Amino acid sequence: MSVLRPPSDALAPHAGPAPQAGAAGDTPEASSRRKRGAQDQRNRLKMIGVSTVNYFAGSFGLALYAWAGSVGWHIPAWFFAVNTLGGLVFALLVVSGLNLRLRDPNMFMWQMLFAGVVLFGFLTAAPQLGFAFLSAMLVTGLFGLVQFTVVQFRVALAVAAAGAAIVFYWVGDQLRLPASNPTEVAVLWVYFVLVLARFTVLASHLNTLRRKLREKNELLQQSLQRIQELADRDELTGALSRRRLMQLIEAEISRSDRSGEPFCVVLLDLDHFKQINDTHGHLTGDEVLRRFCAAVKGTLRLTDQLGRYGGEEFVVLLPALPAAHAPGLMARLMQGIAERGWNDLAPGLDVTASGGIAAYRRGESVQSLLNRADEALYRAKRLGRNRVEYTFDAGADTAAHAPLAPLSAAG
Numbered sequence: 001m002s003v004l005r006p007p008s009d010a011l012a013p014h015a016g017p018a019p020q021a022g023a024a025g026d027t028p029e030a031s032s033r034r035k036r037g038a039q040d041q042r043n044r045l046k047m048i049g050v051s052t053v054n055y056f057a058g059s060f061g062l063a064l065y066a067w068a069g070s071v072g073w074h075i076p077a078w079f080f081a082v083n084t085l086g087g088l089v090f091a092l093l094v095v096s097g098l099n100l101r102l103r104d105p106n107m108f109m110w111q112m113l114f115a116g117v118v119l120f121g122f123l124t125a126a127p128q129l130g131f132a133f134l135s136a137m138l139v140t141g142l143f144g145l146v147q148f149t150v151v152q153f154r155v156a157l158a159v160a161a162a163g164a165a166i167v168f169y170w171v172g173d174q175l176r177l178p179a180s181n182p183t184e185v186a187v188l189w190v191y192f193v194l195v196l197a198r199f200t201v202l203a204s205h206l207n208t209l210r211r212k213l214r215e216k217n218e219l220l221q222q223s224l225q226r227i228q229e230l231a232d233r234d235e236l237t238g239a240l241s242r243r244r245l246m247q248l249i250e251a252e253i254s255r256s257d258r259s260g261e262p263f264c265v266v267l268l269d270l271d272h273f274k275q276i277n278d279t280h281g282h283l284t285g286d287e288v289l290r291r292f293c294a295a296v297k298g299t300l301r302l303t304d305q306l307g308r309y310g311g312e313e314f315v316v317l318l319p320a321l322p323a324a325h326a327p328g329l330m331a332r333l334m335q336g337i338a339e340r341g342w343n344d345l346a347p348g349l350d351v352t353a354s355g356g357i358a359a360y361r362r363g364e365s366v367q368s369l370l371n372r373a374d375e376a377l378y379r380a381k382r383l384g385r386n387r388v389e390y391t392f393d394a395g396a397d398t399a400a401h402a403p404l405a406p407l408s409a410a411g
Contacts, residue, residue: 041094044106048091051111054198055083058136061191062129068183071126079122086114108148112156115140120163123171130175131188135195142202234308236286237293245307245315249366252319256360264326264359266316266333267373268296271352271385273312280346288351291340299329299336315370323359323390330355330388354380357390 062076090107093099099107119140123133141160148156168175178184232244240248252263270276270292277285289312296306296316305317316333318326334353342349356376358369376389383389 037100040105041097044094044099045091048087048094052084052087055080055087057194057198058132059083061132061187061194064187064190065129065132065178065184068178068181068187070178070184070187071129075122075126075129079118082118086118109152109156112140113159116160116163120167124167127171127174128176128178131177132191135191139195139198139202142199237289237308239293239314240305240307242307242309245305245309245317246366248305248307248317249315249369252317253360253366253369255319257362260362261320262322262359264318264321264323264357265369265373266318266326266330266388267309267356267358267370267377268314268316268353269355269377269381270312271354271381276349276351280349284345284349287345288342288349291342291345292337292351292353295336295340296333299333301329315373326357326359326390327388330357330390334386334388352386354385355388356380357388359391 059076059080062071062079063073065071066073066076090111093107099105116137119133119137123130126133137160177188179188232241233239234241249265255261256263270288273285273288276288293306293308293314296314300306300316301318303319305319307315307317309315318329321329334355337351337353340351342351354377356373356379358373358376360369372391376391380387380389
């Protein structure tokens with residue numbers, strides 16, 4: 001005798017019956033929950049059907065013993081009737097939706113209790129078939145091992161032990177392994193094969209569950225990875241998201257405070273980007289943003305990071321870069337933007353950018369560092385755009401200049 005396997009939502013609470021299909025005002029989430037609930041109910045009915053087939057197998061084995069003369073025919077008849085009636089009751093509870101009002105909509109503990117009462121009852125009525133009923137208990141117990149929580153398993157074990165103690169005390173001297181004649185030996189072999197078959201079916205079922213669980217875990221990992229990528233990357237440009245960018249700058253500050261190694265940040269802003277959108281359309285503006293990011297990435301080192309700060313503003317994180325080297329790198333970056341080529345998007349389209357560089361000062365916050373870069377960017381805009389301004393500590397080497405992006409320094 002077996003019990004139902006809880007569907008995937010076995011541990012999830014259920015406040016009541018699932019809403020009817022096509023309910024007015026269904027949100028996508030509600031519709032998804034409704035479909036999952038309906039599928040779970042179908043799975044419960046399917047497993048009740050599997051249990052009914054298992055009852056037939058047990059009844060068939062008892063009928064063989066009745067045919068061999070070990071017990072009367074009333075034993076397999078009543079065993080079949082009681083278990084079929086129990087299956088019908090559980091099926092009706094699922095069909096009516098009453099099971100959804102229970103804490104465990106799979107009614108697993110109730111099914112285990114029902115199975116235990118039936119098996120112990122028939123063990124008392126026909127102790128000479130002790131082997132048959134005890135082996136059926138083992139099959140039922142295997143479902144409990146797989147599905148029970150630790151607390152449920154302890155409760156079930158305590159109840160089963162108490163029931164066995166009572167039954168064994170009552171009919172223990174009558175328990176037999178029916179094999180007193182060749183017919184009973186043959187029936188015993190058939191019944192043993194049936195028990196092994198049930199164990200095999202259960203093992204196959206468990207392997208299927210493990211495979212499905214593994215597949216779901218892989219899909220979950222892929223989904224989580226995709227969610228992480230969406231959280232870390234700007235969908236339009238492929239640059240880092242602002243959230244991820246702030247995390248990296250925080251980490252770089254911690255690293256710099258520990259090691260004393262310098263680093264810089266660059267705040268970049270596309271010149272007259274609103275005019276590009278208004279004149280050539282937002283689709284062209286989106287493509288400009290994508291190409292701009294590609295051009296910037298093409299000039300950066302492997303360790304540098306580009307993130308979208310907001311709108312047409314971007315931040316470049318330059319780890320382990322002394323202030324004296326920043327102007328030279330920015331010269332290459334601005335050169336890359338100028339040489340990217342924009343005429344294929346719109347005749348006469350010219351895309352330039354302005355930038356502000358700030359070198360990290362030990363002990364300052366992310367916001368302070370970015371504020372200084374923003375101040376340098378503002379100067380670049382005020383001085384005519386298409387240029388880079390920077391703010392370094394006094395004494396920084398400011399000899400390097402970008403041919404296409406005049407550089408000036410502020411202490």
